[in-house]
Amino acid sequence: MVNLIIDNNKINVPEGTTILDAAKMNDIPIPHLCYLKELNDIGACRVCAVEVEGINRLVTSCNNVVEEGMVVYTNSPKVREARRTNVELILSQHNAKCATCVRSGNCSLQTISNDLGIIDISYKEDLPNAKWAQDFPLVRDDEKCIKCMRCIQVCDKIQDMYIWDIANTGSRTKVDVSLNRKIEESDCALCGQCITHCPVGALRERDDVQRVFDALADEDKITVVQIAPAVRAAWGESLGLSREFATVKRLVAALRKIGLDYIFDTNFTADLTIMEEGSEFLARLKNGENEKFPMFTSCCPGWIRFIKSQYPDMIDQLSSAKSPQQMFGAITKSYYAELLDVDPSRIFSISVMPCTAKKYECDLPIMNDAGAGQDVDVVLTTREIDRIIRSEHIIPQSLDEEEFDTPLGVSSGAGVIFGATGGVMEAALRTAYYLVTNENPDPDAFKAVRGREGWKEATFDLAGTNLRVAVASGLGNTRKLIEAIRQGNVEYDFVEIMACPGGCAGGGGQPIEDGKELAYERAEVLYGLDKINNIRFSHENPSVINCYKDYLEEPLSHKSHKLLHTNHYNWELNVDKFQESLDTNNYDWELSTN
């Protein structure tokens, strides 16, 4: 233990503690901006600088550790002046038109500036001018970037994709796409983790809110909306609601208030996915000798972009099942249009997702199998739906719970856990067990695949067959797992991959709370919903049963194949892969010539 004094408080902390953490443990919050624990402790913004007795220059508290006998001042005149000046300097290069910023009210720079009472800055505004493809699902605003480098760090260290990098040197140093690529030419998986780790509004999803309002304004359009599992665990966060209050039924009520015609649940097609993907997996197992294992889940579009760009030779190991979002779109404009007895082209299919990659998934040219334009017309992130609720001046605290519409609003507990890492695997195993043995397992029999680890594995006995499964979330973990498979170090039959750490609950489209990873807290909500659901098995979802009986016939039927399956070979991802770019730049082992 180390003894030191911070702001005249005698404190005692373990060796190796940073000054920032030592202060925090003792209720002295030191303002900081770029710092993100265990991810970004590079001391770039200099806002967390403090004075240490005996040292003339200030010291950053985020990345320097306590020393015995240290005397620290977090509010000395020198510190106050430097902190304020540095924040003013950052503001001089930040487009501070907060009134038109998506992060207004949830911006670390705004908070610090307000807390410091900065009402005027002493420096001339100096904003860069950079172009960005505005139709790309990921939007970057150079004028707002404060070069905290967090996006680079999360993409490098967590996602192992190296999409962002420092460009230029000197005063023109900025963050840009690595290797001088354009974002649309890069192999960005579109996971959106850089967005959720951005302290300001420099990164955001493409805003598609107006397209929803346009559909609402069109009297001929029938608006059908689906809500993804993980959205219900997070939508209330940025509206100031508690998790207990922010139920999905209140979200249903909000969407109905907005005027959307039919409000459904992606959980329904999550159940449908299980029927299709589970049956496909069992068919592949039967046909074992001609199949390559493991079979990979296919519901995460970030993961699909990843495998398309990084391991294209493994695409045939993906399940052919579409993601629940795309199944929902296809069912809406076919089966449901028939139920409504309307021309499917009148349906405007909206999807609310915790995800940024879903925005590109719905635009894929192969995702129009119902024959009425795109199966899903527009995707909104959880953040966008929250913005709509606010713009509709709905008081979320006053909402009463309302039910989903039927039949596509009925779902099982197996469907809802799709939103957490391991959930798809668990749901699939519940039904696979039933399909093989004709009896239900204990619904919690496959709990081993839950939890926070980035790469989990388990073996289950499926009626005498030993099933080796693995679950990975986060693309860094995914790459490790795939490399291990390719090198023959591990062998699995079935693998679930989610691009975002923690799965969709931690998705790149979820509400942002700076410095907090809420994926696992949200996952707890989903597991709670599973537990209290009367139906715990996808194959017991009555709407699913009816859908097959009245329309699809059976899993893997001809109709199912047409609407619910796809082939990811059939579209092009024209990107400049990071690894290949590196090779062509001869970055690998070289003798540096000095």
Place this chain on the structure above:
Amino acid sequence: MSRLSIITKDKVQTTVETLYKDLERRIIASPPGLCPIDLASSFLKMCHAQTCGKCVPCRIGLGQLEALLEDVLNGNASLETIDLIEKTARTIYYSADCAIGYEAANMVLKGVEGFRDDFEEHILRNRCTFELYQPVPCVSLCPAGVDVPGYIALVSEGRYEDAVRLIRKDNPLPSVCALVCEHPCETRCRRNMIDDSINIRGLKRFAVDNAGVVPVEKPAPSTNKKVAIVGGGPSGLSSAYYLSIMGHDVEIFEQRQKLGGMLRYGIPSYRLPREVLDKEIDTLLSTGIKAHTGITVGKDISVVELKEQFDAVYIAIGAHIDKKIGIEGQEAEGVISAVEVLRQIGDDKYPDFKGKSIAVIGGGNVAIDVARSAVRLGAEKVNIVYRRRKVDMPAMKEEVEGAIAEGCEIYDLYTPGKIETDNNNHIKALWIQPQVIGTIKGGRPTPRGAAKDTEKIDCDLLIIAIGQGIESKDFEKEGIPVTKGVIDALSCGGIENVPGVYAGGDCVSGPATVIRAIAAGKVAAANIDEYLGYDHIIETDVKIPDPRLADRTPCGRVNMRERDASDRVKDFDLMELGMTCEEANQESSRCLRCDHFGFGIFKGGRIEKW
């Protein structure tokens, strides 16, 4: 008013003089990888401040040039802007009245020619092609990429053994480098911004001297792959060491009787004592490397045979043959090459130069080494003849000074003319032609014959040290590509169209430094491992201490001291004195820890494994 007055510097001028010094040191510490156009523009701004304002091209033109460069940097330029920059700079160069103007324009012209691609990248993509890929200056300038701030921090904490283990991760010859490395790491040390670079080599020596016996890393499980190393010098030894701890079976084939290459047969023991070298080599061999000495590849065994018997071959034969000087009388008795003298000494056969008068031709490290060895071998007089000025000598400055202190005389600005012999065809004297230093070509001034008479230096022995060549002929015959005498190897160490054969060190680069040879060995080891189908990782578990917080008050650099000249000339014992603990503690605490402070903490600060 007085008719004349004494000019004294006022406070302003004194301050500006200090700032000039600060800027000079700052430029020294400029890290590699900066945007060259941004730098050119900044330089131009300073040049413009120097203008007196009299002439149009300089007063106005430099400012306009600066604005144009800023346009390029800000993405407001087109490709035509480059033409305008060139035209303007050309006009200033041709028409400015004094050097303030025309030399400033010349810098811009050099830039347009030297980094035109970067101009285009800025204009077309609004991006710079350069980046700070390794922001820690010492690490980036060490060819082997040794973790310098890491081991300095360990020295600071008294963890000498860990320091040696950390160095070995990238450089398996720490004891050798502690004494003879040319320390390119020190050239752009950021500490220059405050006072002076850190004495990195000196601290390495302190670590090595105080670490005791540091066992080598445990080799990985055997791969049963065999690698032949041709040449047991620093490059071959380094490659052998890493390949050996990767689990491969390594055999070295060495032409001479002992391993070490130029470390033994080029560097005299007063700089690198034999026991230090032998101990270092034994340490490396303890990983299980087999060494066959007295075998000349190309004669006793062919490369083709090695290729058949081994899975991969690394050629690191160095540059050991002397170059002939081509003057009249060079075949005379008493005319010998430096390589020959140093080789004899390397095999512990010390020639007797007692009472002899010796002339040495050359100005490189080998010339100085042989001259200082001659003093120790009893020579009465040692004269070093060099065709340029003393300051132009390629030898290290401190070596030249040491030689002078030991009584060597430098005849600079003389070229050797002819050799005068006695009746027995034995050299009697060397005739030398005085030179005038002349115009600068390729950064070095060229001497030319002065309008003066030739002079005579009496001598019993003439030692030629004008560079070494490579014995590449036998290799060329076996299909190894050779250009201008050096072996053609790719930057990965491999040889085009000859899979499994790698080459590196002096035989590829031409005579260079120990650390470059080591780096080539390291690169070859990594790529041979990959060629053999493996991906062995070289790393260490040494944990680097957190930096200690302190103000960086300017403080003098601890320089190495040497034994008194009168004492050290009597023997071949190590002449350099190590730092005291007090000195090492102070010197190591001067390190700015660029791995932690600045860009290093963000990217590229520490390469933990390779």
